[in-house]
Amino acid sequence: xxxxxxxxxxxxGYGIFFAISLFAIFLPELLNxxxxxxSEVSFDASDGLTVTANLFHSKKSNPYIIxxxxxxxxxxxxxxxxxxxxxxxxxxxxxxxxxGDNLGFAKNETAARAKEGSYPLGLLDAAxxxxxxxxxxxxxxxxxxSLFGSASSASLAxxxxxxxxHVKAVVAFSPGEYFAPESELKNILANYPKxxxxxxxxxxxxxxxxxxxxxxxxxxxxxxxxxxxxRGTSALLKENPSxxxxxxxxxxxxRSLQ
Numbered sequence: 001x002x003x004x005x006x007x008x009x010x011x012x013g014y015g016i017f018f019a020i021s022l023f024a025i026f027l028p029e030l031l032n033x034x035x036x037x038x039s040e041v042s043f044d045a046s047d048g049l050t051v052t053a054n055l056f057h058s059k060k061s062n063p064y065i066i067x068x069x070x071x072x073x074x075x076x077x078x079x080x081x082x083x084x085x086x087x088x089x090x091x092x093x094x095x096x097x098x099x100g101d102n103l104g105f106a107k108n109e110t111a112a113r114a115k116e117g118s119y120p121l122g123l124l125d126a127a128x129x130x131x132x133x134x135x136x137x138x139x140x141x142x143x144x145x146s147l148f149g150s151a152s153s154a155s156l157a158x159x160x161x162x163x164x165x166h167v168k169a170v171v172a173f174s175p176g177e178y179f180a181p182e183s184e185l186k187n188i189l190a191n192y193p194k195x196x197x198x199x200x201x202x203x204x205x206x207x208x209x210x211x212x213x214x215x216x217x218x219x220x221x222x223x224x225x226x227x228x229x230x231r232g233t234s235a236l237l238k239e240n241p242s243x244x245x246x247x248x249x250x251x252x253x254x255r256s257l258q
Contacts, residue, residue, distance in 0.1 A: 036086050041093070043136040045128040049098060049119045052109040053133060056082040056092040063168075063258070064141055066133050067094040069103075070151035070174075070232045071123065076106020077150070081236050084247065088254055090146075095133045097153065099126040123152050123178055130160045134167060144168035146257065150232035152178045158188050158196070169195035169218075169257055171250070174204055174231045186211050192219055197253045199246060201229040218256070222249045 037057045042050050054075050065085055069077040075094040082092040096110035098121055110129060114121055130147070137145050146169040149157030154172035159179070161167035175198065177185050189198065189211050195218035200208045205223040208214070214221040226242040229235050235246050 036083060038082075041136070043132050045132040047119065047128055049110065049114055049117065049128070051095060051098075051129045051132055052113075053093050053095040054078075054082075056086060056094065058086050058091060059089075060091075060141065062089050062091050063143055063146070064091045064093060064137050065146045065148050065171075066130075066137060067092055068097060068126075068130060068147065068149045068153035068157055069094075069100055070153055071099060072101045073150075074100050074103040074106045074108035074111070076103045077233055079106070081233060084236070088251055089258075090254065091141075093133060093137050093145075095129060097126040097129050099123050099152070123156065126153070127156055127160050130157060131164070134160070134164060138166040146171065146254070148173070150174065151176065154232070155179060155183075155185060155188060158192070159183060162188075162193065167194065169197070169253075171197045171199075171253070173199045173233060173235060174201065175208075176204075189213070191216070194218070195253070195257060196220070197250065198222065199229075199235065199249075201231060201235075203228065204231075220249070220253055222246065 035058065039055050039057065040052065041055050042052050044050055067078045069075060075096045078094040082094060085092050096108045098110050098114040098119060100108045100111050102108050134145060144166055147157040147161045147167055148171040150173045154175035155178050158170050158172050158175060161170040175185055191213040197220045198208060199222040202224060208221055213219055224242040224245050226245055229242055230240045234240060236243055
């Protein structure tokens with residue numbers, strides 16, 4: 001196995017180090033004539049923690065979505081979802097956040113590394129991992145990126161993406177009050193300055209619909225009509241009877257960005 005690595009000089013941004021593993025797993029399906037390549041990448045957060053992610057890559061000319069899992073989970077949360085985004089002509093980066101844990105057989109390598117190195121593991125600490133992922137992918141592609149967050153990472157992605165010049169849009173599935181009272185959800189999402197897609201279950205919609213600025217220009221609030229829906233990325237899986245509603249609304253949102 002061969003790898004590429006690069007270090008920035010001290011004081012240049014976050015001092016990102018990344019290694020792109022050149023062993024590529026070619027998934028056995030062609031989507032829209034595009035062969036999906038899955039490779040493991042790594043880069044350093046601002047506090048020195050090495051963050052691991054899976055890059056689902058088809059055409060480099062396609063825009064990129066960074067996928068952030070919910071609490072107590074890992075990048076494996078997106079293994080069955082990334083191919084749908086590839087079909088929508090997006091590449092994806094699924095990131096292991098330090099605030100997560102293993103998901104089935106999918107190990108959260110960043111969380112394990114953070115525990116071994118006694119790095120802070122709080123939900124808010126994962127913002128460093130998100131910022132590093134944005135910097136890495138912008139350097140890799142030269143393109144602004146979209147963020148996709150689930151549950152706790154949905155709220156955090158909205159915070160991180162709001163003022164980051166390299167973030168084009170944010171998708172937040174089941175955001176909640178994870179950072180109150182310092183950062184209440186109504187203040188995070190109200191009159192968001194970038195394209196924003198917020199999805200919630202029928203129960204979550206009651207609260208989300210009270211946030212100022214929805215609906216608005218480039219601000220979408222989605223509520224399922226064929227059932228209650230499911231929390232976070234579970235809404236996009238086959239176990240959710242209304243998943244096609246979610247996917248169609250997402251497709252229209254991402255098309256509006258291109």
